[in-house]
Amino acid sequence: MGVGGLFANAAQREHVPAGTIIFRENDQGVHMFGVVNGAVELRARGRVVTLIEEGGVFGELALIDHSPRSLTATAAVDTTLAIIDTHMFLFLIQETPSFALEVMSSMAARLRAYGA
Amino acid sequence: MGVGGLFANAAQREHVPAGTIIFRENDQGVHMFGVVNGAVELRARGRVVTLIEEGGVFGELALIDHSPRSLTATAAVDTTLAIIDTHMFLFLIQETPSFALEVMSSMAARLRAYGA
Numbered sequence: 001m002g003v004g005g006l007f008a009n010a011a012q013r014e015h016v017p018a019g020t021i022i023f024r025e026n027d028q029g030v031h032m033f034g035v036v037n038g039a040v041e042l043r044a045r046g047r048v049v050t051l052i053e054e055g056g057v058f059g060e061l062a063l064i065d066h067s068p069r070s071l072t073a074t075a076a077v078d079t080t081l082a083i084i085d086t087h088m089f090l091f092l093i094q095e096t097p098s099f100a101l102e103v104m105s106s107m108a109a110r111l112r113a114y115g116a
Numbered sequence: 117m118g119v120g121g122l123f124a125n126a127a128q129r130e131h132v133p134a135g136t137i138i139f140r141e142n143d144q145g146v147h148m149f150g151v152v153n154g155a156v157e158l159r160a161r162g163r164v165v166t167l168i169e170e171g172g173v174f175g176e177l178a179l180i181d182h183s184p185r186s187l188t189a190t191a192a193v194d195t196t197l198a199i200i201d202t203h204m205f206l207f208l209i210q211e212t213p214s215f216a217l218e219v220m221s222s223m224a225a226r227l228r229a230y231g232a
Contacts, residue, residue, distance in 0.1 A: 060224075061228065064221055065221060065224045065225070090213070097206070100220075101209065108176075111226055111227060111230075112177065112186060
Protein backbone atom coordinates (compact mmCIF):
# COMPACT_ATOMS: atom_id res chain seq x y z
CA MET A 1 0.00 0.00 0.00
CA GLY A 2 1.23 3.47 -0.83
CA VAL A 3 0.83 6.39 1.53
CA GLY A 4 -2.35 7.30 -0.32
CA GLY A 5 -4.34 4.72 1.55
CA LEU A 6 -3.10 5.97 4.90
CA PHE A 7 -4.31 9.53 4.57
CA ALA A 8 -6.90 9.34 1.82
CA ASN A 9 -9.78 9.58 4.24
CA ALA A 10 -8.08 11.78 6.83
CA ALA A 11 -6.88 14.72 4.76
CA GLN A 12 -8.43 17.61 2.88
CA ARG A 13 -8.53 17.06 -0.88
CA GLU A 14 -8.00 19.33 -3.82
CA HIS A 15 -8.51 18.68 -7.52
CA VAL A 16 -5.93 20.34 -9.76
CA PRO A 17 -6.12 20.35 -13.57
CA ALA A 18 -3.09 19.29 -15.65
CA GLY A 19 -0.51 22.07 -15.75
CA THR A 20 -1.43 23.64 -12.40
CA ILE A 21 1.59 24.83 -10.43
CA ILE A 22 1.08 23.51 -6.89
CA PHE A 23 4.08 25.32 -5.44
CA ARG A 24 7.19 27.07 -6.73
CA GLU A 25 10.85 26.82 -5.80
CA ASN A 26 11.59 29.23 -2.92
CA ASP A 27 7.95 29.52 -1.80
CA GLN A 28 7.37 29.14 1.91
CA GLY A 29 5.36 25.97 2.46
CA VAL A 30 3.26 24.70 5.34
CA HIS A 31 1.73 21.60 3.70
CA MET A 32 2.85 18.34 2.26
CA PHE A 33 0.81 16.53 -0.37
CA GLY A 34 -0.19 13.01 -1.26
CA VAL A 35 -1.18 12.04 -4.78
CA VAL A 36 -4.61 10.40 -4.45
CA ASN A 37 -4.77 10.00 -8.21
CA GLY A 38 -2.95 11.56 -11.13
CA ALA A 39 0.74 12.54 -11.18
CA VAL A 40 2.94 15.49 -10.20
CA GLU A 41 6.24 16.58 -11.71
CA LEU A 42 8.94 18.04 -9.46
CA ARG A 43 11.40 20.36 -11.21
CA ALA A 44 14.60 22.07 -10.07
CA ARG A 45 15.57 25.07 -12.19
CA GLY A 46 13.36 23.79 -15.00
CA ARG A 47 14.76 20.25 -15.06
CA VAL A 48 12.39 17.40 -14.09
CA VAL A 49 13.78 15.70 -10.98
CA THR A 50 11.06 13.14 -10.41
CA LEU A 51 7.47 12.20 -11.17
CA ILE A 52 5.28 11.45 -8.13
CA GLU A 53 2.52 9.00 -8.96
CA GLU A 54 -0.57 7.72 -7.17
CA GLY A 55 0.15 6.94 -3.52
CA GLY A 56 3.34 9.01 -3.47
CA VAL A 57 4.05 12.09 -1.36
CA PHE A 58 5.92 15.34 -1.93
CA GLY A 59 6.52 18.65 -0.21
CA GLU A 60 7.48 16.91 3.05
CA LEU A 61 10.74 18.86 3.44
CA ALA A 62 8.84 22.03 4.34
CA LEU A 63 7.23 20.22 7.29
CA ILE A 64 10.47 18.61 8.41
CA ASP A 65 12.95 21.49 8.25
CA HIS A 66 10.71 24.54 7.64
CA SER A 67 12.87 25.77 4.75
CA PRO A 68 11.46 27.22 1.51
CA ARG A 69 10.44 24.84 -1.28
CA SER A 70 13.47 23.38 -3.05
CA LEU A 71 11.46 22.34 -6.12
CA THR A 72 8.56 23.45 -8.28
CA ALA A 73 5.59 21.03 -8.30
CA THR A 74 3.25 20.90 -11.31
CA ALA A 75 0.29 18.61 -11.98
CA ALA A 76 1.39 16.46 -14.95
CA VAL A 77 -2.22 15.37 -15.58
CA ASP A 78 -5.55 16.12 -13.89
CA THR A 79 -4.74 15.22 -10.30
CA THR A 80 -6.39 14.83 -6.90
CA LEU A 81 -4.18 15.80 -3.96
CA ALA A 82 -4.49 15.11 -0.26
CA ILE A 83 -3.29 18.14 1.69
CA ILE A 84 -1.51 17.47 4.97
CA ASP A 85 -0.63 20.20 7.46
CA THR A 86 1.91 19.96 10.27
CA HIS A 87 -0.66 18.82 12.80
CA MET A 88 -1.84 15.94 10.55
CA PHE A 89 1.76 15.08 9.64
CA LEU A 90 2.78 14.68 13.30
CA PHE A 91 -0.43 12.78 14.03
CA LEU A 92 0.20 10.34 11.15
CA ILE A 93 3.82 9.78 12.22
CA GLN A 94 2.73 9.13 15.79
CA GLU A 95 -0.24 6.91 15.03
CA THR A 96 0.89 5.03 11.91
CA PRO A 97 4.58 4.05 11.81
CA SER A 98 4.00 2.82 8.25
CA PHE A 99 3.34 6.44 7.25
CA ALA A 100 6.78 7.45 8.57
CA LEU A 101 8.33 4.58 6.64
CA GLU A 102 6.53 5.60 3.45
CA VAL A 103 7.72 9.20 3.76
CA MET A 104 11.25 7.90 4.33
CA SER A 105 10.94 5.63 1.28
CA SER A 106 9.90 8.58 -0.84
CA MET A 107 12.88 10.59 0.41
CA ALA A 108 15.20 7.60 -0.06
CA ALA A 109 14.13 7.26 -3.69
CA ARG A 110 14.96 10.93 -4.29
CA LEU A 111 18.34 10.60 -2.52
CA ARG A 112 19.16 7.54 -4.61
CA ALA A 113 18.19 9.46 -7.75
CA TYR A 114 20.87 11.98 -6.80
CA GLY A 115 23.43 9.28 -6.13
CA ALA A 116 23.34 10.48 -2.53
CA MET B 117 18.21 16.64 21.31
CA GLY B 118 19.87 14.78 18.45
CA VAL B 119 19.07 11.19 17.64
CA GLY B 120 22.09 10.18 19.72
CA GLY B 121 20.18 10.57 22.94
CA LEU B 122 17.33 8.45 21.67
CA PHE B 123 19.31 5.34 20.94
CA ALA B 124 22.50 5.83 22.93
CA ASN B 125 21.45 3.40 25.61
CA ALA B 126 19.47 1.05 23.41
CA ALA B 127 21.94 0.18 20.68
CA GLN B 128 25.17 -1.79 20.38
CA ARG B 129 28.25 0.45 20.28
CA GLU B 130 31.47 0.29 18.34
CA HIS B 131 34.60 2.42 18.64
CA VAL B 132 36.30 3.14 15.31
CA PRO B 133 39.65 4.93 14.98
CA ALA B 134 40.03 7.90 12.61
CA GLY B 135 40.31 6.72 9.00
CA THR B 136 38.30 3.50 9.48
CA ILE B 137 36.03 2.73 6.52
CA ILE B 138 32.64 1.85 8.05
CA PHE B 139 31.06 0.83 4.75
CA ARG B 140 31.80 1.24 1.06
CA GLU B 141 29.66 2.36 -1.88
CA ASN B 142 27.83 -0.68 -3.32
CA ASP B 143 28.20 -2.81 -0.17
CA GLN B 144 25.04 -4.53 0.98
CA GLY B 145 24.04 -3.05 4.32
CA VAL B 146 21.78 -4.23 7.13
CA HIS B 147 22.56 -1.56 9.74
CA MET B 148 22.22 2.14 10.18
CA PHE B 149 24.49 4.09 12.50
CA GLY B 150 24.28 6.93 14.96
CA VAL B 151 27.30 9.04 15.85
CA VAL B 152 27.54 8.90 19.67
CA ASN B 153 30.69 10.99 19.53
CA GLY B 154 33.19 11.85 16.81
CA ALA B 155 32.36 12.47 13.15
CA VAL B 156 31.87 10.49 9.93
CA GLU B 157 32.48 11.60 6.34
CA LEU B 158 30.18 10.36 3.58
CA ARG B 159 31.73 10.30 0.11
CA ALA B 160 30.33 9.60 -3.36
CA ARG B 161 32.95 8.62 -5.89
CA GLY B 162 35.66 10.17 -3.72
CA ARG B 163 33.90 13.52 -3.22
CA VAL B 164 32.78 14.41 0.34
CA VAL B 165 28.98 14.78 0.35
CA THR B 166 28.46 15.49 4.02
CA LEU B 167 29.96 15.26 7.49
CA ILE B 168 27.80 13.56 10.13
CA GLU B 169 28.52 14.86 13.61
CA GLU B 170 27.53 13.85 17.14
CA GLY B 171 23.83 12.96 17.34
CA GLY B 172 23.50 12.49 13.57
CA VAL B 173 22.61 9.30 11.74
CA PHE B 174 23.70 7.69 8.46
CA GLY B 175 23.24 4.47 6.55
CA GLU B 176 19.45 4.62 6.97
CA LEU B 177 18.75 4.11 3.26
CA ALA B 178 19.78 0.45 3.46
CA LEU B 179 17.10 -0.15 6.11
CA ILE B 180 14.45 1.80 4.23
CA ASP B 181 14.83 0.51 0.66
CA HIS B 182 17.25 -2.44 1.04
CA SER B 183 19.48 -1.19 -1.78
CA PRO B 184 23.30 -1.29 -1.68
CA ARG B 185 25.15 1.58 0.01
CA SER B 186 25.12 4.72 -2.13
CA LEU B 187 28.06 6.30 -0.27
CA THR B 188 31.32 5.37 1.43
CA ALA B 189 31.42 6.18 5.17
CA THR B 190 34.76 6.88 6.88
CA ALA B 191 35.47 7.91 10.47
CA ALA B 192 36.86 11.46 10.20
CA VAL B 193 38.21 11.29 13.77
CA ASP B 194 38.15 8.62 16.51
CA THR B 195 34.43 7.90 16.70
CA THR B 196 31.90 5.93 18.75
CA LEU B 197 29.00 4.55 16.73
CA ALA B 198 25.65 3.18 17.80
CA ILE B 199 24.70 0.29 15.53
CA ILE B 200 21.01 -0.12 14.72
CA ASP B 201 19.58 -3.15 12.96
CA THR B 202 16.22 -3.40 11.21
CA HIS B 203 14.47 -4.68 14.32
CA MET B 204 15.72 -1.76 16.44
CA PHE B 205 14.97 0.71 13.64
CA LEU B 206 11.33 -0.37 13.40
CA PHE B 207 11.05 -0.41 17.19
CA LEU B 208 12.42 3.15 17.48
CA ILE B 209 10.07 4.42 14.75
CA GLN B 210 7.11 2.80 16.44
CA GLU B 211 7.93 3.83 20.00
CA THR B 212 9.56 7.25 19.54
CA PRO B 213 8.06 9.44 16.80
CA SER B 214 10.87 11.93 17.46
CA PHE B 215 13.32 9.30 16.15
CA ALA B 216 11.39 9.15 12.86
CA LEU B 217 11.47 12.95 12.67
CA GLU B 218 15.21 13.01 13.32
CA VAL B 219 15.88 10.46 10.59
CA MET B 220 13.72 12.53 8.23
CA SER B 221 15.63 15.69 9.22
CA SER B 222 18.90 14.00 8.42
CA MET B 223 17.57 12.91 5.01
CA ALA B 224 16.09 16.38 4.41
CA ALA B 225 19.46 18.00 5.04
CA ARG B 226 21.05 15.70 2.47
CA LEU B 227 18.28 16.38 -0.07
CA ARG B 228 18.68 20.12 0.43
CA ALA B 229 22.43 19.76 -0.05
CA TYR B 230 21.65 18.29 -3.47
CA GLY B 231 19.20 21.05 -4.29
CA ALA B 232 16.58 18.30 -4.38
